[in-house]
Amino acid sequence: MKKKKIAIIGVLTLTLIYVGYRYFTPSSDGSIYLTSQVKKGDFISEVITSGEAQSTSSKKINGPDNLRKFRLNNLKIQDLVAEGTIVKKGDYVGRLDPSSVNEQILDARLNLETSQSKYTQQQLDTTLSLKEERNYIRDLRFSMEETKLELKQSIYEPPATIKKLEISLEKAERGLKEKLENYTIKKRQANAKMVEVGNSVSKINKNLNDLLDLLKSFTIYSDGNGMITYDKDWDGTKKKVGSSINPWNTTIASLPDLTKMESKTYANEVDIRKVKKGLPVKIGFDAFPDIEMEGIVTSVANVGEKKRGSDIKVFQVLIKLNGTNDNIRPGMTTSNKILTFERKDVLSIPLEAIFSKDSITYVYKKTGFSIIKKEIKIGDSNNDSVIITDGLAENDVIYLNKPEGYDKEQIAKLN
Template identity: 40%
Template structure:
């Protein structure tokens, strides 16, 4: 009886050991593999990008745009008040470097002095010239009178003498007429010369006055009341002391934003931009306030790509209207934008890590059958950053491996989908 009991216990132990080693043999090599359930439900396709808040409307604070009329196209910010300062209309905002403008003012002053000297010289020359012409005319009139007197006194002289005196009188009269005509022409010429000289002086005076007026505008004041926000230069960096402001680009130094309506400006790469359309919903977060959750809507998508500073990749500007605005939000704050490009209900999906490819045409997953597994072809639909929709090949009762099983080479065949025959 005792021996029988020992035999039974030994048989049970051997059986347990056999079951243990069978289980270890089939799964021991995959003890690190992770198996997850296939999910079914709502699936959201998103594009996550970083943006920056800006006011939808703002008043520009600019350098004097008339600088370009005086061939000054870039100007340096010499001094500027701290960003975020609240100012009233007329308050000081910035001082611009006047070196280039002052040099041009000095040049114009010298030119004006030369033009004024030239005007005075022209005036003296024409006065002297006209006096000489009038004196000459007086002398010619005397000559005509003398010739007339000589003719009158020769009435008893021989005909030849009389004729000679008549010719002398005619010649004197003709010379006088020519001199009178020449005087008129000379007078017109001198008037034109004086007018031209006066015009040059007037033009230089006007330009000098305009330059001096622009010089006064180099001290920039606030056109309205509000909070001063620095604008960004062509390279994306905020304007600061020492920055160059381009007059050709509008000469904007700072802005007074309307904080009641705000956008988040972001840039999307050329791969994801095809997914972005106006009207799409956006989830917005603020780096400065991690707990604040906002919503928005895509209002504008650029048609033409651009190259951002320090980057070779092409990106497209996307404008997102922020639906909720409060007093803590400021232009320039960094936003995290999640653009919802598509949304599906009641679909089957798996993590991206579960997907594998055979060649270029077959996508498959490792489906767990309890102890064993099989390779199952699947038809993949839309994807997001974490998962992919499975249109054919799985249902929500299946479980799949997140990675390739270590003994995967023992299983060489893939269960192909009949629905995809001839379509791969």
């Protein structure tokens, strides 16, 4: 009797070993069956992105604002203080390459010398010309006086002689009157020419002074207190020594307000559907792993833009940082966890455990020593898991990969 009992126990033991081997060891084709349990608890969905810290308010430090007037373009930055330098109002920031302005200054000085020489020459010509005219008028007046004197002394001369002197006097008077009128016109002409060459001198002199003032503005100073942050070109690269500025964008750096910071990030076409204005965010910083700050989504772009070096479209998202931290600086890399939704006290399983056929969603559920295909209803999901609304209970064991030999099994429908 005792031997019979031992034999029965041995058979049962071998059976259990076989079943365990059958279900919990790799199959003949080398597959491994992975399982997971249905969990109950809080369920969150996050969109995780990488971004860059920046200030929402900053004061720009610009180069000269009248470059177009002098047809200057692509001016090189010759010197620039290191990014992150703390400056005060009036402190030196940088300098632009003055070579193009120096060329214009040299040309303006040569033009000024030429114009001044023309002015002097015109002045001398005018003086000489008018002097000759005045001498001629004086001679006419002397001639008139002589004719008058002769006429006065000719009372005893024949009438013909007197008439001739009267005609000569009338002719002299008419000539003097005409000469005086001509002198007035020539004087006005001379004054007009002097004004013309004088204006030319003034114009060139003013241009020279403007160029000298422009040259002074090539040395750039800070107009406020703060930390220097380099400006960026249209392609996102930071300006530095050797970079160029143009008349339409003369900014070389800025002074950000470190009390008003945000994280600028980008979401892909799939994740952007989940991101909404007002969602809470947890922001980390690669430079300071121990710092985590709260934030809120303040802006979500409606139009995508191509990612550099790729055809993938991304959408800009701005996240305001709640609070301040003295360690946070513009340009630091941020990690942003955007909480898109949260559910309390729900059932969830890994996404790998979900299968579907003919619009029916099901799982492979372990029941005792067997496996059944069980229909389920699912809710929201995140990148790893999905909420179960019906069909499973807490701690149920489900398979993460399809068990071999169960393809034709009937799906146990929900009641």
